[in-house]
Amino acid sequence: MEKYYFTYDDIHLTAKDIADRVVASGYDPDIIVAIGTGGFIPARILRTFLDKPVLAVGISYYDADDKPSKEPRKVQWIEEAERKLAGKRILLVDEVDDSRSTLEYCIRELMRHGPAEIAVAVLHDKKKEKRGIIPPEVSRYFAGRTIEDRWVAYPWDAHDIGAHDASAAACRDKP
Numbered sequence: 001m002e003k004y005y006f007t008y009d010d011i012h013l014t015a016k017d018i019a020d021r022v023v024a025s026g027y028d029p030d031i032i033v034a035i036g037t038g039g040f041i042p043a044r045i046l047r048t049f050l051d052k053p054v055l056a057v058g059i060s061y062y063d064a065d066d067k068p069s070k071e072p073r074k075v076q077w078i079e080e081a082e083r084k085l086a087g088k089r090i091l092l093v094d095e096v097d098d099s100r101s102t103l104e105y106c107i108r109e110l111m112r113h114g115p116a117e118i119a120v121a122v123l124h125d126k127k128k129e130k131r132g133i134i135p136p137e138v139s140r141y142f143a144g145r146t147i148e149d150r151w152v153a154y155p156w157d158a159h160d161i162g163a164h165d166a167s168a169a170a171c172r173d174k175p
Helices: 008-025 040-050 081-085 101-111 161-173
Strands: 003-005 031-036 054-062 068-076 089-097 117-126 138-147 151-153
Touching (some): 008 138, 040 089
Parallel strands (some): 003 151, 031 054, 117 138
Antiparallel strands (some): 054 068
């Protein structure tokens, strides 16, 4: 199976582009909410450019054998969510919009806590039919890059970062 390999530099530059577009759009989040585990690093990089606090939620869409489950489920949630999210403008961050099920689930959970507004930011949006939807209450959707439906190898998943970066360079050299 053909894969995408993105380096930390790629991720950083993509997150900066997203931050620039968030600012240019006029959206000024009060809080960044990272969907763990893939959204942790992009959210932290966005914090550098947007200067907003980051909260994290753990949502799992895979079972113990790394097979997709029917529905996402909460693994970790924001303590005192009502107080921290009510009336706030939220930027929800994940690494990839694949099936959209996790995003939809998390958006609906966040909406239960009465935020003023929710926007979504993902590093990569896969061109494919989505099982989930972005609810109409979401005011903005920022995708760093739209990519074909291939497996994405992120640097934070690499056991050998040198080999990972070499694979990323080899992918860039292909016509």
